[in-house]
Amino acid sequence: MDKTFNPQAIEQDCYADWESNGLFKASGEGEPYCILLPPPNVTGSLHMGHAFQHTIMDTLTRYHRMKGDNTLWQCGTDHAGIATQMVVERQLDAQGKSRHDLGREAFIEKVWDWKAESGGNITQQMRRLGTSPDWDREVFTMDENLSKAVTEVFVQLHKEGLIYRGKRLVNWDPVLHTAVSDLEVVNEEEAGHMWHMRYPLEDGSGELVVATTRPETMLGDTAVAVHPDDERYQGYIGKMIKLPLTGRLIPIIADDYVDQEFGTGCVKITPAHDFNDYDMGKRHDLEMINILTDDAKLNQEVPEAYRGLDRFEARERIVNDLDEKGILVKVEPHGLKVPRGDRSGAVIEPYLTDQWYVAVESLAKPAIDAVESGEIKFVPENWNKTYYQWMHNIQDWCISRQLWWGHRIPAWYDNEGNIYVGRDEASVRAENNLADDVQLAQDEDVLDTWFSSALWPFATMGWPDETPELDTFVPSSVLVTGFDIIFFWVARMIMMTKKFTGKIPFKEIYITGLIRDEQGDKMSKSKGNVLDPIDLIDGISLDALLEKRTGGMMQPQKAEKIAKRTRKQFPEGIASYGTDALRFTFAAMASTSRDINFDMGRVEGYRNFCNKIWNASRFVLMNTEDADTGKGASADSIELSMADQWIWARFYQTVGEFEQAISQYRFDIAAQALYEFTWNQFCDWYLELTKPILNAENSTEAQKRGTRHTLVNMLEQLMRLLHPVMPFITESIWQRVAPLTDCEMHDNASIMIQSFPAKPKQLDNTVLGDVEWLKKVIVGIRNIRGEMDISPNKPLSVILRNASEQDEQRFEAMSLYLTRMAKLDDVKVLAVNEKAPPSASAIVGDMEVLIPMAGLIDKDAELARIAKAMDKIEKDVLRTQGKLNNESFVSKAPAAVIEKEKAKLADASQQLHKLQEQEKTIRAL
Structure with missing residues (x-):
């Protein structure tokens, strides 16, 4: 073995061997164990959240594969409608073209070309992380077989009346010109204003003052609402009021939703441009007036002076006009959450459009029952409440998107506006007896990507065809995912799988925490605190890291702030830690916490752990490779020492601890058990305990053979135990040590298809x-x-x-x-x-x-040495206490600095106490 552990020298060759030898396939034997990979976007790259979850999934996969289960990790990628379309549109924009210049078919061809060239980036990065899904079964949500499943589900749900087309309010991105899901909307706290305006009563008897943060929407008002119990406005309910700038008469209504304490207690109601107003409009049968175009300009429904203006330009003109007419009462600063599209950055508009919907009420009940009955289990269990809260208040699901890339909605329209749904145009014509001269046009919209990914558990297994995989791997064993998509993906998979297979999609749902930076902040490009898992594996120079974090940034001040922070945190860039150290870090941090602060110090510590394992293995091989290890020897020719017996007993204890932790998804406890045994018991104590046996002249050959036998077989078994978490280093060491042991070797032998260490039924633990x-x-x-x-x-x-x-x-x-x-x-x-x-x-x-x-120490010299050490520490204690007692220092210093000083004081106090005890002992001699 090389003197030093170099992960770059082994990882990629090792992975290529695994993949080329087909070792990731399900064995077809044993109990089925299946994990579904949450399909990453085809446009994406591996981020820390992916790496964290993929480590957990691969640990489970490798563990169950070694346990002899029929193990499948089903992988694939999502077509990512908006994200992928934007990537290709940017490329066209750089050429001075748009998708409309190409036309729909040519544009779709361009997207497929991009996917073929650049769409596999994240799957290549997954390989670098050592993940072991069955790549031969890799699917893409736009593949022919998955697209067939999407069409089949749409057609069946439509036939049952569970998919319908209707005009409702949606999140509208005026830049991308499409409806977007709540998950694609980022609500950001921004500084805004509250405008107070006079609305005069029709009879001239008075006025009401209403407050709004979006004055441009007043042109679409169809009511003013007050709380029914608000004594100030009891006499106004039922009267008509004149809408400023339009002269249109609208009613004053009473509704419990109105907050009497907010603003003036009078609320303008614009049902076509606010979700809460939309609900109130339906309750009171109000007119819904849409005043915007698809690109958020004012349309023909508003007075001529404002038509064609951008919404924010219209806001300025409307406010000026209100002010000139004496209608504007006052303007106040007001903080508010502004919804922005996560792709375009545009302010999202609630917008009234015709869209396709899934009526989910009848689908939700079986999905709720599956969790309530315990058929599906959330881990940790407290996420049940989040699931129930959303499912019991579930709204119909908008599934149409105004894009070109995606699963086109299988609906056709004739010239009279009739809608026909079917698997293709030919079947639509046949089923509806349409003559050849009836012109049909397919719906231009595509389906929400969450619609196709909701079918993931059974579409990936071949549905709607009857396949062995559908019988074997539905339900899958566990879904590993984040809490942020319980609603958008997890709940919908449960609903759809129950509906179309009658089965649950998975037995358990392990909800992971969110990986944050060391200070607990969310990792984001705008904060410049993003870590790339591949950079932690391979290392990256400071210059390259700075370019990654600040390159192309428009604001120089922000870029310099990020650069300063980066230089302070990584003055020499990021060192190369290798995959195993990174994976072990993720496992060690996988607690039940909702937020997980990523600690670079732990990655360095686990890189040292890898070095420790490597050096221990070199010690074992140096003492056994050219010696008798008892391979194939009879039991009576091998004598195990007390240390040999002890390490086997401790090892099997650790196997039990690891397996119990894994069964409870406590990867942090499992990692701690591995670390404690490997570093402290095997590498430190056992290896040292072997030296007296191996080096003693009076040790018998049977005793030496017993110790060498234990060394190699224990190391081989330990590599098996560590393998699910640390695949590369264990494979490399196992290949060297396995030939010296009793384990079975065969062609294409790999540790990953060896059996997991089995705990003996009886074990003498007295040793x-x-x-x-x-x-x-x-x-x-x-x-x-x-x-x-x-x-x-x-x-x-x-x-x-x-x-x-x-x-x-x-x-x-x-x-x-x-x-x-x-x-x-x-x-x-x-x-x-x-x-x-x-x-x-x-x-x-x-x-x-x-x-x-007596005769061992010079008492006076020792007392003098201790006195000198105590004097130095006492001065340090006084200095640190002075800092912490200084109000100016405590008020100005960052919390981290204060904590560091407190820790320094505690450490110094402990050292001082220890020296005082030593002094007492020596004086008593």
Whole structure:
């Protein structure tokens, strides 16, 4: 093995071998275990959230594959309607063209060309992360078989009256000219204004003052509303009021929705341009007047002076006109949440249009029952409440989008406006007995991408055809996803799968937390705190990182702020940590928390963990590769030492802890169990405990063979245990160590298709207590050496006080380990009432381990050394206390700096206490 661990030297070749040998396929044997990959956008690239969730999914996949289950990780990508169309439209724009210049068919061809050339970026990045889905089954939501499923579902739902076309209010993007889902709308806090205006009563008896944040929409008002219990306006309810600038008469209505404390308590109602007003308009049968065009300009429904104006230009003119006419009462600053399209950045308009909808009430009930009955389980369970809250208040689902890229709606119109729905035009004509001369035009709209992804659990398995996969892998075992798409995707998959297969789509839903930066802020390009998982794997220079974070940024001040922050955090760029260290970091952070702050220090720590494993493996191989490891030997020719027996017992304990944690989706606990055993028990203690056996002249060949046998077989089994989380380093080491062991090797042998370590049905754990006792004795003696500044190589005499019979037996049985590892000269058991000489001591249970100090230390020199160290620390304590007691410092310093000073004070105080105890001990000698 190379002297140092170099992940770049092994990872990509290793992955290529796995994939080329078809090792990611379902075995066809054992219990079915299936995970569905939430399909990433074909335009996307791997971000930290993806890498986090994909690590969890791959850990589960590799674990169940090794457990002998018929394991399938079904993968694929989403066509991402708006995002993909925008990518190609930008390319055309750079050439001075638009999609309309090309026409629909030519534009769609361009999109397919782009997909073929650039659409596989994220799947290549997934490979870099070591993920092991069955790539041969990779699907795309626009593939022919998935498109067939989409059409079939639409046609069936329409036949049952569950899909309909209607005019309703939607989120409208005036730049992209399409309806968008709530998930594609970002509500941002922005500074705005509140305009107060006079609305005169028809009879001239008075006026009402209404307040609004969008004065341009007043031209579409069809009522003014007050609360029915508001005493100020009781006498106005039912009267007519004159709408300024138009002269149109509108009623004053009463509705419980009105907040008496907001503004003046009078609210203008514009049903065609506000979601709450729309609901009120339906309750009161109000007229719905749309005053905007598709690109958010004022239309023919408004007075001529405002027609054709952009909505914000119209706002200025309307406010000026209101002011000139004395109608404007006052303008106040007002903070408000502005909805913007996440793709275009445009302010979203509530807009009244004809769209296609799914009536979801009848679909929702079985989906609610599936969770309430426990057939589907959320992990953590508290997400049930979020699911129920949305499902019990679910609204009909707008599924049409005014785009060209996507699944075109299978509906046709004749010249009289009649609508025909079918699988294709030929079937529409046949089913409706339409003559050849009847002209039909297909609906221009496409379906919302969430519609096709709602069919993911069964469409990916071949539905509507009857397939073995449909029987075997529906329901799948677990869905790993984020809480932000419980409504948009998870709930809809449950509804659609229950409707069309009669089954649930998955048995469990593991909801992960959101990966944030070290300060707890959401990662975003605008904040300049985004981390690229591939950069953490390969490393990146500071210059390249700065270009990534600030390149193309329009605002120089913002770019410099981000650059300054980046230089401070990564003065030399980001080091190369390798995939295994990154994956282990994600696993170790996968707690039940909703938000997870990503700590770069932990990635570095787990890179050290990889180095530790690599170096331990080199030690094992150096002591076994050219020696007798007992491979194929009879049991009576192998003698296991106490240390050998102990490490096997601890290993199987760890296997149990790992499996229990995985079954509960506590990847953080599983990772901690792996780390603790591997670093502390195997690499540190066991390897050291093997040296007395391997190096002792009086060790028998059977004893040495037993230790070498344990070394290689334990390392091989440990690699299997670590493999689901750390696939690359374990494969590399396993290939070297497996030939020395008893494990079965065959062509294209890989650790990923070996069985997971199985815990023996019976295990003698008495050795655990013996070795834990040994470790405490050794640590106690080593601590005394350190505290008293005694050379680690100087042999020591030990006196045992209050030693039980078992303690004495253990000292005798473990004399080889104690002599070599604690460097003991002789051991004496103190008789009852016998006085011990001046000694330093360590406590092991009820027994005291005493080291007589006579001749070992210069008492005066040691006291002088300790006094000098205490003096330095006391000065540091006073300095730090002074800072923390300084009100000016505490009020101005960042919280992180104050916490650092507090930690420094606590550490110094602990060191001081330790030195004081040492001084007390030495003075007593």
